[in-house]
Amino acid sequence: xxxLLASTAVMLALAMPVAGQDYTPDPNARARGSIVxxxxxxxxxxxxxxxxxxxxxxxxxxxxxxxxxxxxxTTTLRPGLAESYDISEDGMTYTFHLRPGVKFHNGRExxxxxxxxxxxxxTNPATQSPGAGFFGSIKGYDAMADGSATELEGVKxxxxxxxxxxxxxxxxxFLHVMALNFAHVVPKEEVExxxxxxxxxxxxxxxxxxxxxxxxxxxVFEKNADNWRKxxxxxxxxxxxxxxxxxxxxxxxQKGAVxxxxxxxxxxxxxxxxxxxxxxxxxxxxxxxxxxxITMNVTTPPFDQKEVRQAINxxxxxxxxxxxxxxxxxxxxxxxxxxxxxxxxxxxxxxYDPEKARAMLAEAGLPDGFETELYVMNTDPxxxxxxxxxxxxxxxxxxxxxQSLAQANVIEAGGNGSAPMIWSGGMAWIADFPxxxxxxxxxxxxxxxxxGGWNWAKYCNEALDEKAAAADAMADPAKSDERLKLWSDIFxxxxxxxxxxxxxxxxxxxxxxxxxxxADDLYVDPVSxxxxxxxxxxxx
Amino acid sequence: MAAxxxxxxxxxxxxxxxxxxxxxxxxxxLPADPVRQIAGRSAxxxxxxxIRHELGLDQPFVIQYLHYLWGxxxxxxxxxxxxxxxxxxxxxxRLPATLLLMLGAIACELVIGLxxxxxxxxxxxxxxxxxxMMVSFVTVSAPQFVVGLLLLYVFAVQxxxxxxxGYGTFAHLVLPSLTxxxxxxxxxxxxxxxxxxxxxxxxFIRTARAKGLSRARIxxxxxxxxxxxxxxxxIGIDIGVFMGGIVVVESVFGWPGIGQLAWQAxxxxxxxxxxxxxxxxxxxxxxxxLLADLITPFIDPRIKLK
Numbered sequence: 096x097x098x099l100l101a102s103t104a105v106m107l108a109l110a111m112p113v114a115g116q117d118y119t120p121d122p123n124a125r126a127r128g129s130i131v132x133x134x135x136x137x138x139x140x141x142x143x144x145x146x147x148x149x150x151x152x153x154x155x156x157x158x159x160x161x162x163x164x165x166x167x168x169t170t171t172l173r174p175g176l177a178e179s180y181d182i183s184e185d186g187m188t189y190t191f192h193l194r195p196g197v198k199f200h201n202g203r204e205x206x207x208x209x210x211x212x213x214x215x216x217x218t219n220p221a222t223q224s225p226g227a228g229f230f231g232s233i234k235g236y237d238a239m240a241d242g243s244a245t246e247l248e249g250v251k252x253x254x255x256x257x258x259x260x261x262x263x264x265x266x267x268x269f270l271h272v273m274a275l276n277f278a279h280v281v282p283k284e285e286v287e288x289x290x291x292x293x294x295x296x297x298x299x300x301x302x303x304x305x306x307x308x309x310x311x312x313x314x315v316f317e318k319n320a321d322n323w324r325k326x327x328x329x330x331x332x333x334x335x336x337x338x339x340x341x342x343x344x345x346x347x348x349q350k351g352a353v354x355x356x357x358x359x360x361x362x363x364x365x366x367x368x369x370x371x372x373x374x375x376x377x378x379x380x381x382x383x384x385x386x387x388x389i390t391m392n393v394t395t396p397p398f399d400q401k402e403v404r405q406a407i408n409x410x411x412x413x414x415x416x417x418x419x420x421x422x423x424x425x426x427x428x429x430x431x432x433x434x435x436x437x438x439x440x441x442x443x444x445x446x447y448d449p450e451k452a453r454a455m456l457a458e459a460g461l462p463d464g465f466e467t468e469l470y471v472m473n474t475d476p477x478x479x480x481x482x483x484x485x486x487x488x489x490x491x492x493x494x495x496x497x498q499s500l501a502q503a504n505v506i507e508a509g510g511n512g513s514a515p516m517i518w519s520g521g522m523a524w525i526a527d528f529p530x531x532x533x534x535x536x537x538x539x540x541x542x543x544x545x546x547g548g549w550n551w552a553k554y555c556n557e558a559l560d561e562k563a564a565a566a567d568a569m570a571d572p573a574k575s576d577e578r579l580k581l582w583s584d585i586f587x588x589x590x591x592x593x594x595x596x597x598x599x600x601x602x603x604x605x606x607x608x609x610x611x612x613x614a615d616d617l618y619v620d621p622v623s624x625x626x627x628x629x630x631x632x633x634x635x
Numbered sequence: 636m637a638a639x640x641x642x643x644x645x646x647x648x649x650x651x652x653x654x655x656x657x658x659x660x661x662x663x664x665l666p667a668d669p670v671r672q673i674a675g676r677s678a679x680x681x682x683x684x685x686i687r688h689e690l691g692l693d694q695p696f697v698i699q700y701l702h703y704l705w706g707x708x709x710x711x712x713x714x715x716x717x718x719x720x721x722x723x724x725x726x727x728x729r730l731p732a733t734l735l736l737m738l739g740a741i742a743c744e745l746v747i748g749l750x751x752x753x754x755x756x757x758x759x760x761x762x763x764x765x766x767x768m769m770v771s772f773v774t775v776s777a778p779q780f781v782v783g784l785l786l787l788y789v790f791a792v793q794x795x796x797x798x799x800x801g802y803g804t805f806a807h808l809v810l811p812s813l814t815x816x817x818x819x820x821x822x823x824x825x826x827x828x829x830x831x832x833x834x835x836x837x838x839f840i841r842t843a844r845a846k847g848l849s850r851a852r853i854x855x856x857x858x859x860x861x862x863x864x865x866x867x868x869x870i871g872i873d874i875g876v877f878m879g880g881i882v883v884v885e886s887v888f889g890w891p892g893i894g895q896l897a898w899q900a901x902x903x904x905x906x907x908x909x910x911x912x913x914x915x916x917x918x919x920x921x922x923x924x925l926l927a928d929l930i931t932p933f934i935d936p937r938i939k940l941k
Binding site: 310340507524 | 667668677679680681682683685717719725788799801889895902904
């Protein structure tokens with residue numbers, strides 16, 4: 096305890112919550128009512144260690160909490176189950192002070208032991224968590240991953256209200272990681288009681304608790320009256336109806352039977368809805384942390400030549416591709432989406448210039464162009480977008496044949512390196528957390544270029560990997576600007592090496608019934624997709 | 636009869652074994668890695684390998700198959716890779732809706748299809764016959780999505796006679812059954828028409844006519860029971876088709892049938908679910924055919940089960 100006290104003295108005490116970082120409740124919000132949300136696909140699981148699709152992501156956020164959270168409608172971190180935290184000067188030790196009196200839905204009080212149990216569980220290979228790798232910076236992670244330990248060495252329970260996490264390397268993204276669903280706190284006794292079926296019987300500390308789940312039909316979330324975050328949620332109940340075609344959901348919304356079609360406005364109806372002022376006023380538009388891109392496999396000739404990749408970057412008419420999807424996106428010129436910290440605002444990107452592209456191909460020794468294959472996921476609008484890319488390529492003499500396949504097959508071809516070019520649509524990168532780091536490692540770093548990885552360009556620039564590691568080691572909040580500048584440089588270097596053609600950043604359009612209230616930001620929440628269920632309300 | 640039944644059941648078991656093997660092989664050679672689907676895009680190589688090991692997918696094919704078979708004979712279809720829930724429970728939860736829609740659909744198909752077929756046969760060669768056959772041609776070619784949406788729009792959204800999709804009451808069943816009934820009726824009407832025409836030409840019908848029986852009596856009591864045999868075989872096949880799931884109609888009407896389960900599983904390479912649904916629908920085809928064969932001798936005593 097002595098050493099602990101000594102180190103506490105040099106800790107950078109970050110007094111949290113800091114004024115202005117938290118959320119001001121909507122003065123018009125009333126606690127009442129229930130809403131209906133529809134989805135086409137059934138909900139896979141509500142286990143926070145396992146659920147990893149955009150549909151269950153925000154549902155899990157409403158059922159569980161992590162030590163950290165985000166201010167609703169923003170990408171700003173705020174404390175969650177931790178009331179405050181301290182970071183040691185070397186950035187290697189995080190001490191979280193838990194909020195007192197937080198109860199699980201089963202009535203038991205949440206303690207530091209639960210935090211430790213949850214982190215041990217998510218990193219234990221037996222849990223099969225897709226998010227285990229996010230915890231790689233916690234000391235003892237490697238021993239967990241290779242099965243030689245059953246507890247994370249770096250996670251210590253100091254007392255029931257304090258947990259100390261030691262890292263093996265400084266990690267500037269660590270607080271974001273603690274806000275991920277994978278880090279949400281689960282009660283041991285419920286996990287042990289249900290085993291693999293915990294995902295069907297979730298018990299957390301969140302604003303809602305699961306009322307009913309009729310497989311293939313509906314889920315009912317009920318308000319957690321004992322919620323530790325006072326005043327929320329506003330809704331008494333949310334019913335998620337699954338198995339519903341988006342177009343039928345829209346018809347039902349028009350009839351007043353649905354409040355939010357979870358899958359959005361069906362593309363075929365988009366123009367009609369947006370051209371009708373009566374309907375368009377209930378559509379909220381917002382950005383999202385997403386980029387759609389074309390990968391070029393840098394290990395396959397002729398894409399092993401930088402000039403060829405740069406030429407392809409100049410050949411693609413992004414404005415036309417945006418038109419194909421009814422303007423539901425903005426053209427992109429770099430990997431990071433505009434709302435992501437670290438985005439380089441004054442960068443103009445490669446111009447659309449087929450003449451120059453042709454000349455560059457000639458310089459690279461390919462005056463007659465070449466033949467290649469473009470892989471694409473076979474659901475609309477992706478084949479149409481791929482055709483536009485194909486035409487753009489043809490204009491500079493590159494003959495690309497289309498390989499239109501099911502998602503899983505495209506992912507496989509991308510992972511094993513057999514696809515020379517891939518249009519990422521339908522599988523495009525959406526950030527797991529709002530930090531530029533998340534847009535590098537898995538999709539542009541050397542680790543992702545391994546067989547089976549998601550870096551389909553197989554781009555591996557070791558110097559850049561070192562820079563990325565250095566940026567992620569800058570955990571001191573005071574160095575935040577310097578760190579973002581470094582990230583900006585990294586992505587500019589990526590653009591010069593041109594393993595990708597960044598094509599567009601998709602916009603989000605959430606449609607809601609007229610009776611739904613709450614700030615627009617809540618309906619295009621960058622973290623809780625599609626909607627932040629905890630803070631929306633009904634006006635009647 | 637008992638020997639016949641035993642032989643047929645044994646055959647059925649062999650067919651299921653064959654289906655399970657072929658499906659397993661196909662899924663094994665599929666150029667898509669189920670572990671990638673589970674691990675998601677952010678997983679490190681180690682996470683992927685850990686999950687592969689946990690699921691036993693790093694073992695040789697034969698071991699994996701034998702393991703599956705061993706579970707299968709004990710009635711254990713395994714757990715879904717992505718949902719982690721027992722496949723048997725997932726299928727069981729969707730079985731009532733699937734069966735209900737199957738019954739509704741077949742009833743609609745029979746009522747519409749047989750009526751059309753019989754009338755077309757009786758008015759053979761007339762404009763009425765031609766137009767009925769034209770209609771049946773159009774219905775079998777019409778896309779499920781369009782017909783389903785049209786019915787939903789007219790009868791549920793505009794007229795408000797039925798709920799806009801969902802499951803639970805008889806009213807929910809009408810439109811999806813009708814959609815499938817209209818779409819499938821074309822097969823039945825054509826089958827019924829040609830079968831009716833054959834029977835109407837038969838000697839015993841001529842005899843009945845010569846005896847001076849009424850036209851209605853000849854058609855209903857003599858021609859129909861004889862003409863219906865091929866239809867029964869067709870119902871047997873239909874049972875299998877419907878048990879495999881009707882993806883489009885289910886999703887238009889929000890019907891919680893087995894088709895949506897299968898469709899989602901195929902998208903995500905969730906092998907245990909794909910295997911489970913395939914086996915259940917194969918079993919339904921086998922049993923449907925067996926049932927049709929068992930019923931036939933009761934309708935036509937000339938046929939004996941051997």
